[in-house]
Amino acid sequence: MDLIEAMRTTGACxxxxxxxxxxxxxxxxxxxxxxxxxxGNRQPWRVVVIRDPDRRxxxxxxxxxxxxxxxxxxxxxxxxxxxxxxGTWRGPAVDLEAARERPAPDTFGEGLAHVPVxxxxxxxxxxxxxxxxxxxxxxxxxGASVYPFGQNLLLAARNEGLGGxxxxxxxxxxxxxxxxxxxxxxxxxxxxxxxxHPVRQVRKLRRGPVEAFAFVDRFxxxxxxx
Amino acid sequence: MDLIEAMRTTGACxxxxxxxxxxxxxxxxxxxxxxxxxxGNRQPWRVVVIRDPDRRxxxxxxxxxxxxxxxxxxxxxxxxxxxxxxGTWRGPAVDLEAARERPAPDTFGEGLAHVPVxxxxxxxxxxxxxxxxxxxxxxxxxGASVYPFGQNLLLAARNEGLGGxxxxxxxxxxxxxxxxxxxxxxxxxxxxxxxxHPVRQVRKLRRGPVEAFAFVDRFxxxxxxx
Numbered sequence: 001m002d003l004i005e006a007m008r009t010t011g012a013c014x015x016x017x018x019x020x021x022x023x024x025x026x027x028x029x030x031x032x033x034x035x036x037x038x039x040g041n042r043q044p045w046r047v048v049v050i051r052d053p054d055r056r057x058x059x060x061x062x063x064x065x066x067x068x069x070x071x072x073x074x075x076x077x078x079x080x081x082x083x084x085x086x087g088t089w090r091g092p093a094v095d096l097e098a099a100r101e102r103p104a105p106d107t108f109g110e111g112l113a114h115v116p117v118x119x120x121x122x123x124x125x126x127x128x129x130x131x132x133x134x135x136x137x138x139x140x141x142x143g144a145s146v147y148p149f150g151q152n153l154l155l156a157a158r159n160e161g162l163g164g165x166x167x168x169x170x171x172x173x174x175x176x177x178x179x180x181x182x183x184x185x186x187x188x189x190x191x192x193x194x195x196x197h198p199v200r201q202v203r204k205l206r207r208g209p210v211e212a213f214a215f216v217d218r219f220x221x222x223x224x225x226x
Numbered sequence: 227m228d229l230i231e232a233m234r235t236t237g238a239c240x241x242x243x244x245x246x247x248x249x250x251x252x253x254x255x256x257x258x259x260x261x262x263x264x265x266g267n268r269q270p271w272r273v274v275v276i277r278d279p280d281r282r283x284x285x286x287x288x289x290x291x292x293x294x295x296x297x298x299x300x301x302x303x304x305x306x307x308x309x310x311x312x313g314t315w316r317g318p319a320v321d322l323e324a325a326r327e328r329p330a331p332d333t334f335g336e337g338l339a340h341v342p343v344x345x346x347x348x349x350x351x352x353x354x355x356x357x358x359x360x361x362x363x364x365x366x367x368x369g370a371s372v373y374p375f376g377q378n379l380l381l382a383a384r385n386e387g388l389g390g391x392x393x394x395x396x397x398x399x400x401x402x403x404x405x406x407x408x409x410x411x412x413x414x415x416x417x418x419x420x421x422x423h424p425v426r427q428v429r430k431l432r433r434g435p436v437e438a439f440a441f442v443d444r445f446x447x448x449x450x451x452x
Contacts (some may be wrong), residue, residue, distance in 0.1 A: 138351060
């Protein structure tokens, strides 16, 4: 498949047909994704393919807890989050205990135990960049060595006629996921990836134009144009 | 260009010929990269194309400070970092002030002011995931909404016959970069991207096989195979 065509049509896909994904197809996309760049070429990603029905159910339930916490923030108008303010997950603005008990609209989560492919994406913490360590804000640079791999996965899935999504909602329940999958404290849950044959293949994604995000020489200066 | 061929041959490239990159080419790759997924489709990325020679020189010097700090850790065998230990940038194991003054091998940094394309990639903090907020480790999930865009940029560059690299070393000097480029505290430096015509196009990247990182149902259990 053409690279640019794949990029332009790889949107988040959360609804799949019941058609299974064969292992050969999954292997090919993992085999393509592994060429992603990473700091020092340390390739910190690990993938756990969740097949056991009980484990799938457990992951789906853990995902649901995180989703309901998220939804409580959405309902209160707290998303997008204000960095450093009370609008973050551990801030006092939302009663997380109560949120986890309350129903929230979650079509994706309800079907999650039965998605054709469920992957848990892990990252080796010691291999990640720590260059924003000590800055007065949330660290983000560690993701630079694992989410390019995730994007490769989604693009390669598109090439196989599959759709999918990478979500970080499961990360909220990392200690329980660690116990379930048996990984050490030196690894983090970078995300959950669901893949399958899409109910609808999106042809046109909603995105802002280049001029809205690219500027010359200073932030929000002259928009970049060709 | 074929998607899988592009993925398999997009390695980090840090040496460029003097040939310039035309604006039409840069625009096309920004136009392809913008289709990356992001949490809530909030598209938190901003790109500043650095053209002004003085600003380029300033960025290159700020990069050099971070590189020398990094190199001091490498010399002491502290990379990869041990999460939570003294081996992190702000730990006491390395005298950062002294490190910044000492020379370090840095071919890339020495040529940085003159790379054909210099981009600073910013991310809007309030738009990023905070799902690992409160866990006892470095946060990484914020990167999930910006580094897929970075990977798209590098893949699209490959499609234009260009090579490049995304580095997080510049992030160390975020306060100075903020002052230079005029962006508010609600934005973070996600990385520096350098692009150009590669001196050598790598055809075969060194990466571990699928069986080394993908497992079924539990961490380091049965390797996944097709």
